[in-house]
Amino acid sequence: MRILIAVCMLGLGIAFAGAQEITGTVSRVIDGDTLQINELRVRLCGIDAPEDHNPGAAEALEYLEQLARGKEARCVVVGGGTPCDTRSPVISSKRVVAQCFVGELDLAADLVAKGHACDWPKFSGYHYADKTMCTAK
DSSP, X not given: OOEEEEEEEETTEEEEEEEEXXXXXXXXXXXXXXXXXXXXXXXXXXXXXXXXXXXXXXXHHHHHHHHHTTSEEEEEETTSSOTXXXXXXXXXXXXXXXXXXXXXXXXXXXXXXXXXXXXXXXXXXXXXXXXXXXXXX
């Protein structure tokens, strides 16, 4: 596995040194818009999936698990050419914010297209809006 970003957990913060891409096997899916590659949590940029205990949360998590768990992912960190560049912080709630792909599949776009998440225009600039009937926040 290749991780092209150096990450160091320091108390409540995360410090970066380096590149704008993370690659590796998705070891865990945390919720409908967060996955884990080794010890690194990655928040999918530009979308919003239902939070735990809300309608649709379990389905979003299950769908993202089917798409990504155990598969090789390539995640472009915000600032590296994502729809969220200049709109989103690089770190959100101890998670790296990135646009992630399994093969050529944009995970966020597919979650929105299948109704498991909504475009979040504040961060996506409406990048995923044409793929959904809902708009979050």
